[in-house]
Structures are given as structure tokens and as C-alpha cells.
Amino acid sequence: MESARDKCTGGIVDAEQLWIIDTVDPLGYECRGCGAPVTPCSYRPENKVRPYFSAKDGHNAGCDVEGEVELVKRARKQRISTREGFPGSFPNRLVLRDTRPAGSSGTPTDATSTGRYRAGSNGSGEAQRDRHWAAQTIRPICRTFVNYPYDRDLPLAVPGIAAHTYQRAFRPLKSDQILQYPEPRLFYAPISWKAPIEVDDQFEIQLSYGEWTERKLTRPYRVRMDWKDWSAAKRNYVFREIETARLEYMAAKKRGDNEKGWLFFIGRQDEDDPTLFHVDDHRLVCCVVAEMIYPPRPAKRQEERHAAVRASTEFADRNG
Numbered sequence: 001m002e003s004a005r006d007k008c009t010g011g012i013v014d015a016e017q018l019w020i021i022d023t024v025d026p027l028g029y030e031c032r033g034c035g036a037p038v039t040p041c042s043y044r045p046e047n048k049v050r051p052y053f054s055a056k057d058g059h060n061a062g063c064d065v066e067g068e069v070e071l072v073k074r075a076r077k078q079r080i081s082t083r084e085g086f087p088g089s090f091p092n093r094l095v096l097r098d099t100r101p102a103g104s105s106g107t108p109t110d111a112t113s114t115g116r117y118r119a120g121s122n123g124s125g126e127a128q129r130d131r132h133w134a135a136q137t138i139r140p141i142c143r144t145f146v147n148y149p150y151d152r153d154l155p156l157a158v159p160g161i162a163a164h165t166y167q168r169a170f171r172p173l174k175s176d177q178i179l180q181y182p183e184p185r186l187f188y189a190p191i192s193w194k195a196p197i198e199v200d201d202q203f204e205i206q207l208s209y210g211e212w213t214e215r216k217l218t219r220p221y222r223v224r225m226d227w228k229d230w231s232a233a234k235r236n237y238v239f240r241e242i243e244t245a246r247l248e249y250m251a252a253k254k255r256g257d258n259e260k261g262w263l264f265f266i267g268r269q270d271e272d273d274p275t276l277f278h279v280d281d282h283r284l285v286c287c288v289v290a291e292m293i294y295p296p297r298p299a300k301r302q303e304e305r306h307a308a309v310r311a312s313t314e315f316a317d318r319n320g
């Protein structure tokens with residue numbers, strides 16, 4: 001699984017965060033759905049696949065994390081929210097904390113989660129679901145956006161972004177034009193697999209959207225990290241994120257899958273050069289290799305609904 005609860009802080013960490021932790025505690029994590037112990041895997045520098053957590057002894061009854069793979073398969077074809085709500089758990093906010101809370105070695109404090117896992121007190125042994133949780137990087141939020149294309153009305157709170165659903169908080173860059181984006185959003189566009197440029201303590205990633213002349217991308221959007229003051233660990237985190245995504249993309253291409261590398265970021269557009277975005281924090285950039293699904297626009301769905309209402313009214317008129 002891609003995320004787990006840190007037993008010390010009570011916060012939910014994404015497996016990629018293991019890249020940046022000095023000494024990973026193999027016993028320090030539990031399933032965010034049921035509290036079963038989980039083991040951090042594949043986080044060492046020599047590992048080529050992304051880090052993940054493994055529930056080697058299985059999950060407790062009623063754990064929804066266990067069923068997530070199947071849920072996502074269904075969710076990529078249709079809406080899975082019902083009148084009862086969304087059937088899975090998801091990050092509903094981004095909370096950037098600078099460090100672990102002081103004294104975090106004591107009892108777990110749970111500043112970042114609502115409805116922490118509790119073993120069922122009714123004797124059923126069923127785990128109560130941790131339905132909403134706080135993401136510590138944009139990565140789990142971006143994954144949720146990709147995985148649940150028909151449920152993008154799910155609530156989301158991101159500091160500095162004046163939008164309250166997944167649908168509105170995310171904004172793709174324009175594929176064939178350089179635009180001004182006055183409102184901060186969680187931007188995304190396909191990454192160009194040209195090697196990132198590193199000069200003078202700046203790291204720059206080129207995207208595959210921008211201005212085209214004679215079918216050539218002449219002014220691509222770019223994402224720049226001015227990382228003079230970044231630690232080696234933070235730089236390494238971004239390096240590995242991009243490099244791992246590149247390997248995933250190549251594997252997908254080999255399989256013949258229709259996947260792209262999508263770079264997601266929260267950044268500010270340069271005042272003088274609108275092709276350029278500045279990202280100040282390693283937690284605000286990630287690359288997800290996936291097929292992006294865009295469901296029919298809500299306006300169209302609404303039209304269909306109106307058409308259905310019209311049809312039923314006409315039916316009533318004719319028959320009433």
C-alpha cells in the first residue's frame with residue numbers, strides 16, 4: 001500500500017516520504033484503515049521501484065485499505081460515490097508541518113487525522129474507517145485525483161488555494177498556449193522526459209505543454225526549484241521522484257499501456273516569464289505515471305439530465 005500511519009505522530013505518511021527519513025523504523029507503521037502492523041519496503045537508495053508498505057500478517061476485518069485496489073479499478077470506469085457517500089477513504093486536506101511534533105516519541109498525538117482507526121468497541125472486531133485524512137505532500141492527493149475521475153467533487157482543502165473540491169483545486173495547464181494563471185491552483189501537465197536542467201542551484205523540469213510553432217513545442221512550460229537552501233535529502237527526494245517516474249513510464253510504454261508522466265505542482269508563475277513556475281517546497285511537486293481520465297463535463301451531464309426531465313414532463317403531459 002502507498003501510505004500508512006506513523007505510530008509516533010499519528011500522521012499518515014506517503015511511502016515516498018521514506019526517501020527523506022534518516023532512519024526508517026521498520027516497526028513504526030500501521031495500516032491507516034485497520035491498525036494492522038505494516039512494514040516499510042523498497043525505500044533504500046538501491047531500490048528501483050517506489051517505496052511501499054506491506055501488511056505481511058494481513059489486515060483486520062473490515063479494513064477498507066485492503067479493498068482499495070478493486071475500488072480504484074471500478075472508480076476509473078464510473079462514479080463510486082452514492083447517497084451514503086464515498087465508499088473509500090481519501091485525503092481531504094494538505095497539511096505541511098515542518099518537523100515531527102516535539103516529544104513525538106510518547107503517546108501518539110493525532111493532529112492531522114479525523115476519526116483515527118479504532119478497534120471496534122462493539123465487539124465485532126471491525127475496524128472503523130479512517131475516511132478523511134491529512135496528506136503531508138501533494139502526492140496522495142494527486143493519486144486520488146487520478147484514481148477517482150468521476151468523484152472529483154470530493155472535498156479538498158489546500159492552503160493558499162481558494163477552491164474546495166478536487167475538481168476545482170486542480171487545473172491542467174493549457175496544452176497549446178501560454179496563459180496567465182492568476183489564481184493559485186494545483187497545476188498539472190505531462191512531463192517532458194528531457195533530462196531536467198540543473199544549473200546554479202536551480203533544478204528545472206520541462207513540460208510537454210506550451211506554445212507550438214509549426215508543430216514543434218517552442219516555448220514549453222517549465223517548473224523550477226530554486227534549491228540553494230534545500231538539504232541534500234530534499235533534493236534527492238525530487239530527483240528520485242522524477243527518476244522513478246521515468247522508469248515507470250518506460251515500463252508502461254514497453255507494456256503498450258497508454259500512460260503518461262503527469263507532473264503536478266503548486267507554484268507561482270514568474271512575473272516576467274509566464275512559461276516559468278517556481279516551486280519552493282519538495283512536498284509540492286510530484287510525478288504520477290497514469291492514464292488521465294476526463295469524464296464528460298458536468299454541463300453536458302446536466303444537459304442530459306434536463307433532457308431526461310423534459311422527456312418525462314412531455315410523457316406526463318401526453319399521459320396526464
Ligand SMILES: [Zn+2]
Nearest residue numbers: 031034059063
Ligand atoms: Zn488494514
